[in-house]
Amino acid sequence: MSFLTLSHLQKSFGATKVVHDFNMAIDKGEFISFLGPSGCGKTTVLRMIAGFELPSGGSIVIDGKDQTRLKPNQRNIGMVFQAYALFPNMNVFDNVAFGLKVAGKPKSEIETRVKEMLKLIHLEHLADRYPYQMSGGQQQRVALARALAPAPQVLLLDEPLSALDAKIRVSLREEIRQIQRQLGITTVFVTHDQEEALSISDRIVVMNAGKADQIGTPGEIYNRPTTRFVANFVGTLNVIQATLVNGSTGALKIGEETLSLPQSIEGKADGSQISIAFRPEAAMLAGPSTGPAVLSGTVLSSNFLGSVLRTKVDLGGNIISFDMFNHPSATLPKAGETVTLALQQDGLMVLGD
C-alpha cells in the first residue's frame, strides 16, 4: 500500500484550472520529482500536499490518514523553499530548533536533535551564525536540517537548488539524496531542471498543463517517453517525419531512403505519415552501408561542446543533431559534407501525438 496517495487532485484559481485530475501513489521512502515547465502546476500540487492551497477536488492521504482539509501546521510535513526562508532574527541553532520548540519538546531533547541535524548537514561549527552571515548553499542546508528536525512524515522540496550557482547545485543535490536515503524519508522534489530530476529521483512525474504526462523511472522517462511533450521536454530530441511503408515489418521511408524499426507499428495505415524520434547519442557516423537503420544526409554545422561534438545534419528535409564523444584526434564534420549515419534501432521511438 502506498504511503502518500494523491487521488483525483484538482485545483482552480477562479475560472482557471491549473491542476486536472492528478493521481499518484508514492511509496514510503521514495524520492519523487515533479518536473515540468513554469506554470505546469507542479508547485501547486506540492503546495496542496503541504496544505498551503486547498484542493478544489480530490484527496491527499498520508499513511492512511486523510489530510486534504488539514491546516499546514496540523500536518507533519517538512518543507524547503527556493528562497531558503530561514528566520532572519534567529541563528542557525534556533532556526533548526524552531519546529521542536513549537512542538513543546524538552530542552535536552531539542539540543540533542539540533546537534544531530547540524552534524547531518556538516554545519555543527556554524550553530551561532545568523542567516545573513552564510552563503546560499549553507543557508539551504540549514533550511533542510530545520525541515527534517521535527521528523516529518514527508519532505517537500520546492526548487531548493534554483537560487544556487551550478557547482553548489550539483554537490547539494547529491547531499540531499544521500540524506534522504540515510533517513528513508518520503520526498517530493519540484524542479524545472531535467538533469536534477534525472540524477536524483526514484521516479519522475513529467507535468504538462496541469496533468501528469508520464510517471516513470528516470530511464523510462528519458528512453521511452510516451508523449511528444515528454520526449521534447526531457533531453534533446530529433524528430523526423517518415512515411509508413509496411506497419507489420516496421518499414519506413524517409525522403528517398528506407529505414526498418525493430518492432511493428500498429494503429497506423500503410502510407500514412508518422513521427520518429531519437536522441542525439542514438546516431553515429558510419561508412556507406545498407544496414536496417542507416541514413545519409548533408552536414549543416558542427559545434565543439567540450566533452561532445554536436553536428546538425539535413536528412531528407529533416534537420537532426547527433553527438560524438570528443577525443584528441576527433575532427568535426565540415558543413556541406555528405555523411552516413547509423541509428541505434532500439533508440528509435514512434511518437504518439
Next chain:
Amino acid sequence: MKRLWAWAALIIGLLYFILPLVGMTNFSLKMRRGEYSFDAYAKVFADSRFHETFSYSVWMALLTIIFGVFLVVPTAYWVRLKLPFLRPYIEFITLLPLVIPAIVIVFGYIRLYNTSSWLPLTGSYVGTDILLVFGYATLSLPYMYRAVDTGLRTIDVTTLTEAAQSLGAGWVTIIGRIILPNVTVAVMSGAFVTFAIVMGEFTMAALLNKPAFGPYMQLLGANRAYEPAALAVIAFGITWACLGLMQLVSKLQKTPQRPV
C-alpha cells in the same frame, strides 16, 4: 559658483531653523537679571505639576505604543499576507488623521461615548484615559502604519509564514516569534514618533480634561515668562532624543536575509 549658492542656501536654511532655538534657549537662561542661569529649568523641575503631567504623558505614550503595536502589526501583516488588494484603502484610512483635525476626532469620541451612550467612557476617569489612548493611537496611525508596513516590505512575509506553518506554528507564534522580531526596528521608529506626538499633544488631553504634559505647557506659557521657554527646550530635547534613539536602533538592525 553653483557650490557657493548651495552653501548659501544651506546656511540660510540652518539659520532659519536654529536662530529661533538659540534665541529661545538664550531667553530661558536669562531668568536671573544680568547673568545666565538655569533658574527657569530649576523652577520647572521643582514644580510638582511638571512631574505629574510628564509622568502621566509618559504612561499614556507607553500605553498608546503598546495599543498601536497590537493594532497595527497584525493588521499590516494580514493585509500584506492575505488581502494585498486592500492595501491602498488601508493606507488611505491611516492617512485620514493627517487631514482630520484632532478636535474633530475628540468631539466625535465625546459624542459617541458620552454618559448617555451604550458605552459611557466619558463618565469615568479610566474611561477618558482609554479614550485618550485611542485618540493618540489614531493620531500616530499614519506614522506607525507606514513604519511597520515598510518593515514588512524588507522581509519575505509569505515564505516566512509558510515556513513557520510547515514547522507547526500557529498565527500567534508566527506574529510573536517571527514577524514582530523582524520588524522591531520599524516598530521602534513608529514608537518613538508616537512618543513625541503624545508628549506634545494638547487638544485631545485638554478637551478630555486630562493632566497631560501638553495642556501643562500651554498653561505655563499663558502665565509665566521664562519657564515656558525652558519647557520648550526640554520638549525639544525629548523629541531629539527620540529621533536619536530611532537612528541608534536602526543601526543595530541585522542585515536582512538575502541569497549570498
